[in-house]
Amino acid sequence: GLKMGEYAARTMRFTRGAAIAADDPYARGLLSAFKRSFEAAGGTLSTDLYEKGNKDFRLIVNRAIQQNPQFLYAVGFPTELGHFVREVRSRSALAPLPILSGVGIESDDFVRIAGPSADNIFYTAPYVDTSSLSYLNFTQEYRAHYREDPDVVASVTYDAVMMAAHAIHASGYKAPAVKNWLYDVVDYPGASGVTSFTSRGDVVKPVSIKRIEHGKTFVLQAFK
Numbered sequence: 001g002l003k004m005g006e007y008a009a010r011t012m013r014f015t016r017g018a019a020i021a022a023d024d025p026y027a028r029g030l031l032s033a034f035k036r037s038f039e040a041a042g043g044t045l046s047t048d049l050y051e052k053g054n055k056d057f058r059l060i061v062n063r064a065i066q067q068n069p070q071f072l073y074a075v076g077f078p079t080e081l082g083h084f085v086r087e088v089r090s091r092s093a094l095a096p097l098p099i100l101s102g103v104g105i106e107s108d109d110f111v112r113i114a115g116p117s118a119d120n121i122f123y124t125a126p127y128v129d130t131s132s133l134s135y136l137n138f139t140q141e142y143r144a145h146y147r148e149d150p151d152v153v154a155s156v157t158y159d160a161v162m163m164a165a166h167a168i169h170a171s172g173y174k175a176p177a178v179k180n181w182l183y184d185v186v187d188y189p190g191a192s193g194v195t196s197f198t199s200r201g202d203v204v205k206p207v208s209i210k211r212i213e214h215g216k217t218f219v220l221q222a223f224k
Contacts, residue, residue, distance in 0.1 A: 001033025001075075003207050003223055004100055004124045008034075008071065009041030011221075012098070012122075016044045018069035020060055020084065022076035023049045030075040030102050045073070054080055057087040065093050073100045081105060082113025089117040098122055105212070106152055118212055126156050127206035127222045128192050138191035156205075159190030 008014045017038070021031035028049070035045050046067045048060050061084075064072060072094070074084050081104055088094045101123040104110065111118055129135060135155060142150040163182065171177035179201070188195040196204040206224040210217055 001030040001102070001124075002037040003209070004073070004102070004122075005034040005037025005039075005043075006041060007122075007209050007221070008073070008100060009038050009043045012071070014038075014043060014070045016067070016069055017071045017073055017100075018046045018048070018064040018067040019073035020048045020050060020057075020064070020076075021074070022052045022054075022080060024052050024076070027075045027077075031073070034073055034075075034100075050076070050080070052077070052080070055083045057084045060084075061087050061091060061094065064088075065091065069097065071098045071100055075102045076104060078104045078107035078110040079113055082110045082118075085110075085114045085121070086117045089119075096120075103152060106210075106217075119214060121212040122220070123210055123212075125152050125208055125210055126192055127208040127224060128152060128155055132193065134189060134191050135193075155190070155192040159188070159192050159195060162190065163188060163195070 008017065019031055019034065021027040031047060035047065038045055046064075046069070048063055050057070050060055072088060074081055076084075081101060085099060088097070088099065097120075099121045101121060103123065103125040105118075105121060105123040106125055130139075138155055138158060139150055142148075142154060163185065164178070167178045167181040171181045183197050183199060183201055186196045193206060198204060206222060208222045209220045211220050
């Protein structure tokens with residue numbers, strides 16, 4: 001969220017936008033970080049929340065049109081984002097606008113629902129070094145088990161589960177002890193790369209900015 005807000009203001013040169021997020025801790029957290037970063041760089045952002053699982057975005061898009069935004073920032077879950085993007089691209093006033101988002105865009109469910117509307121989209125995703133030995137070993141085991149290649153979320157989720165297991169093994173099944181163990185993690189070497197946590201529990205990992213254009217995905221910038 002912080003990197004996307006900074007990228008929108010400093011690299012894309014946007015000064016005003018409209019944002020929507022699922023009324024969910026994950027999506028609200030991304031929206032809060034994006035808004036803080038974007039506004040710190042001099043931008044202005046209107047915000048709107050929608051109920052998780054929503055498929056009808058007509059009213060929310062109507063409100064966004066009234067803000068005359070240069071871009072839309074949308075965070076939530078893949079199927080919802082697919083419906084949102086389709087609604088946006090059906091409106092002549094918003095259809096050409098860039099849509100900024102998070103890693104939920106990188107999902108088969110999103111692509112299936114959004115279809116050809118999935119274009120001119122910028123989003124953040126964990127930067128994974130796919131040439132590292134840890135990632136190659138993980139990919140080999142994943143393919144053997146699931147008969148398909150892992151997506152970007154798979155390696156990050158694998159590392160999260162493994163860190164939780166290490167925390168429980170070291171601290172027992174008590175939430176405060178597990179939390180304290182995780183908050184002390186520095187440079188955990190996982191399948192997705194190195195992971196650390198701040199004293200507030202925020203993850204510190206490399207992040208990339210990606211773009212979807214004409215059905216193809218490109219990495220625009222990596223913050224390592």
